[in-house]
Amino acid sequence: MVMIALCSSLVGAVLGIRFRVQVLFPAVIFSLVTVATVAAFKGSAVSSAILAIIVSVTSLQIGYLGGLFTRFCMAASRAVSLRSVASTTARS
Secondary structure (H helix, E strand, C coil), rough: CCCCCCCCCHHHHHHHCCCCCHHHHHHHHHHHHHHHHHHHCCCCCCCHHHHHHHHHHHHHHHHHHHHHHHHHHHHHHHHHHHHHHHCCCCCC
């Protein structure tokens, strides 16, 4: 279960950095189908499969939120560095 949470949150973080929110719905569907298929092949109980799906989808969304925060921080740091460079140049 921990491995599912870690992998899902890392995938969500990458999606949050690179894409907009529209990619989250297909990623959730893909995650749901993947976890359900693996649980069916392993012969897991339905309750543990549902719990794994919930953990996967929640971790994906939390990772996406972390990726958005990272993208915001990177953009803010670029804006500050560009502003400081622009203020130190000589005006003619």
